[in-house]
Amino acid sequence: MNEIKLIQRIRSKASRHASVVVGIGDDAASVREQIGTEMLLKADMIVEGVHFTRASRPRDWGWKAVASNVSDIAAMGGEPRFALISVGLPRNFPMRDALEIHRGAEEALGRFGAALVGGDTCRSEKIVISVALTGVVRKGRAVTRAGARAGDIVFATGPLGGSLRSGKHLRFTPRLAESRYLVSRYTVSAMIDVSDGLSKDLRHLAEESRVGLVIYASAVRLAPGARTAEDAFRDGEDFELIFTMKQPEALRLCADARAARLGFDFYPIGRVVLQRKGLRLIGVDGRDGAFPKTKDHHFA
Amino acid sequence: MNEIKLIQRIRSKASRHASVVVGIGDDAASVREQIGTEMLLKADMIVEGVHFTRASRPRDWGWKAVASNVSDIAAMGGEPRFALISVGLPRNFPMRDALEIHRGAEEALGRFGAALVGGDTCRSEKIVISVALTGVVRKGRAVTRAGARAGDIVFATGPLGGSLRSGKHLRFTPRLAESRYLVSRYTVSAMIDVSDGLSKDLRHLAEESRVGLVIYASAVRLAPGARTAEDAFRDGEDFELIFTMKQPEALRLCADARAARLGFDFYPIGRVVLQRKGLRLIGVDGRDGAFPKTKDHHFA
Numbered sequence: 001m002n003e004i005k006l007i008q009r010i011r012s013k014a015s016r017h018a019s020v021v022v023g024i025g026d027d028a029a030s031v032r033e034q035i036g037t038e039m040l041l042k043a044d045m046i047v048e049g050v051h052f053t054r055a056s057r058p059r060d061w062g063w064k065a066v067a068s069n070v071s072d073i074a075a076m077g078g079e080p081r082f083a084l085i086s087v088g089l090p091r092n093f094p095m096r097d098a099l100e101i102h103r104g105a106e107e108a109l110g111r112f113g114a115a116l117v118g119g120d121t122c123r124s125e126k127i128v129i130s131v132a133l134t135g136v137v138r139k140g141r142a143v144t145r146a147g148a149r150a151g152d153i154v155f156a157t158g159p160l161g162g163s164l165r166s167g168k169h170l171r172f173t174p175r176l177a178e179s180r181y182l183v184s185r186y187t188v189s190a191m192i193d194v195s196d197g198l199s200k201d202l203r204h205l206a207e208e209s210r211v212g213l214v215i216y217a218s219a220v221r222l223a224p225g226a227r228t229a230e231d232a233f234r235d236g237e238d239f240e241l242i243f244t245m246k247q248p249e250a251l252r253l254c255a256d257a258r259a260a261r262l263g264f265d266f267y268p269i270g271r272v273v274l275q276r277k278g279l280r281l282i283g284v285d286g287r288d289g290a291f292p293k294t295k296d297h298h299f300a
Numbered sequence: 301m302n303e304i305k306l307i308q309r310i311r312s313k314a315s316r317h318a319s320v321v322v323g324i325g326d327d328a329a330s331v332r333e334q335i336g337t338e339m340l341l342k343a344d345m346i347v348e349g350v351h352f353t354r355a356s357r358p359r360d361w362g363w364k365a366v367a368s369n370v371s372d373i374a375a376m377g378g379e380p381r382f383a384l385i386s387v388g389l390p391r392n393f394p395m396r397d398a399l400e401i402h403r404g405a406e407e408a409l410g411r412f413g414a415a416l417v418g419g420d421t422c423r424s425e426k427i428v429i430s431v432a433l434t435g436v437v438r439k440g441r442a443v444t445r446a447g448a449r450a451g452d453i454v455f456a457t458g459p460l461g462g463s464l465r466s467g468k469h470l471r472f473t474p475r476l477a478e479s480r481y482l483v484s485r486y487t488v489s490a491m492i493d494v495s496d497g498l499s500k501d502l503r504h505l506a507e508e509s510r511v512g513l514v515i516y517a518s519a520v521r522l523a524p525g526a527r528t529a530e531d532a533f534r535d536g537e538d539f540e541l542i543f544t545m546k547q548p549e550a551l552r553l554c555a556d557a558r559a560a561r562l563g564f565d566f567y568p569i570g571r572v573v574l575q576r577k578g579l580r581l582i583g584v585d586g587r588d589g590a591f592p593k594t595k596d597h598h599f600a
Contacts, residue, residue: 041434045422088347
């Protein structure tokens with residue numbers, strides 16, 4: 001069972017539809033509905049024992065289930081709008097905890113300007129929380145993974161790695177404010193959120209854009225719980241944004257004091273190169289190596 | 301753990317949003333996006349051991365997961381548009397079967413005019429298939445559960461009961477064609493699809509419309525696998541539509557030979573009465589009784 005292969009197979013067979021602007025394989029789908037806008041669509045499922053354990057707080061599961069979808073809508077440069085939440089719960093699961101899951105979900109929806117409009121509840125041996133979130137973005141302005149070009153600079157919105165060890169993966173802040181700031185003031189050529197880990201998510205971006213990447217280990221900030229750049233590449237569930245910009249635009253961003261005043265961190269971590277150059281990680285010692293291999297988190 | 305109570309609690313706490321025309325508690329949410337239309341939103345989750353077993357075909361699970369959502373969009377009088385499918389699969393689940401799930405889902409999407417635009421895959425001990433489906437309906441034309449009035453006639457689109465025994469619950473045809481026919485030619489006052497069982501779904505409709513109902517057991521057609529009217533009231537997963545119409549409209553429908561030529565079955569099964577009259581089932585022997593009690597299927 002290989003997730004990537006499965007998605008590729010599903011994608012290759014998906015029917016085409018005139019209103020679908022971005023289909024399967026990006027952070028969220030984009031469909032043209034309202035005049036002047038596109039609707040974004042995204043779904044994510046989290047499962048007990050895979051994405052969280054009973055040792056953590058039910059409210060945090062609800063937050064995480066919503067926030068991870070908000071992160072994807074942010075990664076498209078959009079605004080979250082409407083959520084559907086389906087919850088599978090074991091027999092005799094306490095009502096109090098079910099409401100706590102919901103409270104966490106509502107906290108996240110309220111914080112990021114989205115509204116719950118429906119969902120489903122059913123029985124399940126393990127707790128399952130599945131969220132579908134719509135978003136809205138100006139027509140033609142969805143920021144995909146496919147727009148990076150050789151010469152662009154690669155940025156991260158924050159330190160990476162150690163999310164599972166530090167507990168950040170349960171109570172993270174999706175980078176919606178950063179995304180709003182970026183798309184309203186700059187031309188972002190490509191963007192993705194880091195959920196599977198920097199290695200895998202940079203690979204997604206590179207494949208979709210048909211480019212290579214050179215990342216500098218010394219430029220990747222480590223989050224609490226991460227000890228080495230390898231951790232940052234492998235751990236995943238950071239929910240930071242990775243984005244690319246042409247160099248003049250990148251320099252303008254670096255020089256823009258407003259971002260710092262607003263409390264945003266934009267770290268340049270590398271550059272986009274031609275596809276045949278591949279994916280390279282320049283170590284702290286200056287050695288040129290491959291990206292650290294990752295295990296498949298979600299089917300692990 | 302009581303599903304109804306949980307949904308009521310969630311609903312009472314849901315934030316209001318100016319664009320939400322129909323929120324939590326109907327077959328699907330309706331949000332105003334496109335000029336002249338509303339977007340419908342619906343999600344449903346099915347879990348191994350609760351909604352299907354490994355003894356059935358993976359392709360049928362995919363069909364069922366999509367078709368049950370199509371049924372809800374049809375119950376709103378809308379057209380299905382875009383689907384997100386999240387699948388949780390056990391370690392070592394065969395790729396062939398994962399693709400069969402997807403093939404069944406795509407069959408249903410293609411048949412009913414919708415397109416897959418995204419989703420998520422993750423690991424899960426038990427198989428979980430969660431589908432979110434958008435739909436579209438003309439502005440102000442969503443058919444809710446709340447419009448039934450005393451004097452209206454109650455119809456069903458087909459025979460009921462025995463769905464789990466007959467296997468219909470896995471390979472049913474959502475009544476989209478019937479819904480299209482009805483909403484394009486008649487004024488339908490309220491509509492709901494039968495998923496939880498006639499007893500519970502009629503109760504939902506009655507509560508939302510603040511009316512009572514009188515149903516005639518002799519008028520309820522039994523599907524294969526159902527032996528008594530009680531089965532039809534309790535079994536659930538029929539995915540037929542129940543709808544109400546004012547009497548002149550109902551008579552017009554009964555007289556309309558076009559419906560029969562198109563192969564549609566619309567059975568009048570009862571009438572809408574004042575709320576204080578309650579929910580009554582008139583037995584085949586003419587005895588006036590309460591609706592048969594149902595177990596809670598989904599948290600059973």
